[in-house]
């Protein structure tokens with residue numbers, strides 16, 4: 504087998520595009536697998552693989568308690584390694600609603616997309632918070648000046 508270092512690196516967003524029976528990829532343990540031509544050979548059936556196609560199936564693979572034979576079969580299916588998604592990929596994925604999703608969920612099966620979304624929300628709240636605090640300070644100053652006048656500056660000048 505080729506060393507995984509020679510293989511291309513794909514992001515989870517790229518892997519998500521391969522989610523049909525004609526083109527089914529999975530991620531297991533940081534390896535990207537093309538299971539398309541092997542679907543019918545899986546002893547656990549093709550449905551479980553198709554349900555997870557385009558997604559990270561590491562947890563499901565481990566939960567089944569696959570044998571070491573299964574692990575060596577897996578190595579023959581490797582087409583690449585997993586790399587973090589770029590900011591650009593995350594932005595496009597968020598805006599177009601593409602990328603890995605779980606049915607019935609919030610649409611954020613992809614931890615990276617979710618993390619990026621939270622980060623953006625927090626910074627926009629922070630922005631709104633700063634504008635709010637500055638406006639409140641100006642308003643309070645205006646009320647104080649209106650109520651007490653500029654007495655202290657007049658005193659200072661005397």
Ligand code: HEM
Nearest residue numbers: 536538546547551560563564567568569570572573576577
């Ligand atoms: C693409 C990587 C995978 C490979 C190479 C693989 C390979 C195998 C092999 C060789 C077996 C026979 C039992 C054994 O040797 O452990 C098996 C069984 C099974 N696999 Fe997978 N598998 C893969 C992914 C998955 C995934 C993602 C699931 C999802 C749940 C899954 C579910 C099962 C189930 C339920 C069985 C048990 C079948 C039975 O004992 O009746 N497999 N798999």
